[in-house]
Structures are given as C-alpha cells and as structure tokens.
Amino acid sequence: MMTKLVFAIFIIFLTSCWGDTSTVDSSSDNYSSREIKGSDVENETYFCEYCGKKFHSVKDLAANLCKRHPDGAHGGKHKLYEGRVRKTYECVYCGKEAKSIADLTANKCKHSPMGGNHRPRL
Numbered sequence: 001m002m003t004k005l006v007f008a009i010f011i012i013f014l015t016s017c018w019g020d021t022s023t024v025d026s027s028s029d030n031y032s033s034r035e036i037k038g039s040d041v042e043n044e045t046y047f048c049e050y051c052g053k054k055f056h057s058v059k060d061l062a063a064n065l066c067k068r069h070p071d072g073a074h075g076g077k078h079k080l081y082e083g084r085v086r087k088t089y090e091c092v093y094c095g096k097e098a099k100s101i102a103d104l105t106a107n108k109c110k111h112s113p114m115g116g117n118h119r120p121r122l
C-alpha cells in the first residue's frame, strides 16, 4: 500500500517536471503578458524619463524640477516615462542598455541630437 502511494507521488512528480520543460516555449507569451499586467496593478510607481527618479503619483512627478532636464539641470519639470517596466532600458539614440532609467540617463549620449543624456526607449 505504502509503496503504491510513493510510486504514485513519484509519477506525479515526474510528469509535472516533464510538463514544465515541454511547455516553456508555448506558455512564455502568456507568462510575460501576465507579468506586465501584474506589475501595473501592484507597483504604483512612476518614473521620470529624463532622470529615472521614482514617484508614487504623477502629480508629484509633474510638480518637481528635474536635475537631468534636456534644457539644463532643473530647467523644467520631470517628464513621465510612459513606456512599460523592463528589466533593462535601452537608449533610443545609441542602443546602450542599463538596468534602470536612472543608470541609463546618468551619462551623456554621443548620439543624442541635442548633446544630452541617454534617453530610454518606451
């Protein structure tokens, strides 16, 4: 009786493992769309496109001056980054990648038309 039960658990374990490995490709689309949906609901954080600073409301973001504004430091307000949350952010001009908008926008971009900093792709 006991061995039968152990054997049954073993089979379930084995089939679930097989299921995981064989469905990775077909289910990856579903998984990524679910991940984006979840992060929209849970993380109510907004980023500035110029400096990557985090805000909990768009109102706060739009009310404060941005130290990396294209018109010069504190030359204007933060601009809401309207792209989606990513693992890496890529510069629209040169393709440089960084783990956060703050890291990406910290440096000047050689390919920026205005001689400004890197700018994250939306």
Ligand SMILES: [Zn+2]
Binding pocket: 048, 049, 050, 051, 052, 053, 065, 066, 067, 068, 069, 077, 078, 079
């Ligand atoms: Zn900013």
Ligand SMILES: [Zn+2]
Binding pocket: 091, 092, 093, 094, 095, 096, 108, 109, 110, 111, 112, 117, 118, 119
């Ligand atoms: Zn760049």
